[in-house]
Amino acid sequence: MGFHVVALAKLLHLKLSSHSLRPALAWLACPLSLKLLFGLRIVRHSFSDAAYSFRLFSFQLAQIAFHGESLPFATRFQRALRLIAGRTVGSRPAQTLQPDPFTESFHTLSFLTL
Numbered sequence: 001m002g003f004h005v006v007a008l009a010k011l012l013h014l015k016l017s018s019h020s021l022r023p024a025l026a027w028l029a030c031p032l033s034l035k036l037l038f039g040l041r042i043v044r045h046s047f048s049d050a051a052y053s054f055r056l057f058s059f060q061l062a063q064i065a066f067h068g069e070s071l072p073f074a075t076r077f078q079r080a081l082r083l084i085a086g087r088t089v090g091s092r093p094a095q096t097l098q099p100d101p102f103t104e105s106f107h108t109l110s111f112l113t114l
Contacts, residue, residue, distance in 0.1 A: 007031075057087060 007028060037043050064079050071079075 057083070 010027060038047070060083055061080060064076055064083065
């Protein structure tokens with residue numbers, strides 16, 4: 001409710017101060033588009049998954065950096081690099097060596113028709 005009142009107040013202020021609604025529409029476009037995007041279930045779940053993943057990554061990095069006083073700097077640095085490499089390499093989809101049966105049968109069917 002508060003957002004709507006602030007938006008209307010800003011719209012009235014811009015309308016009174018300028019002769020066109022173009023600045024007001026530009027001011028309202030970004031928050032409303034973000035509100036619509038976050039209303040979608042897929043975007044909301046993707047955003048929450050990314051936020052949880054980032055929180056876990058930052059927690060693990062903080063554990064390596066600040067709670068490893070007994071370990072030398074080189075060991076902590078190697079552990080941090082392994083964590084970063086694991087996150088970047090692990091986030092890519094894995095390439096499978098086994099072909100998909102549907103693709104293989106489609107390939108065979110296309111050769112038979114030729």
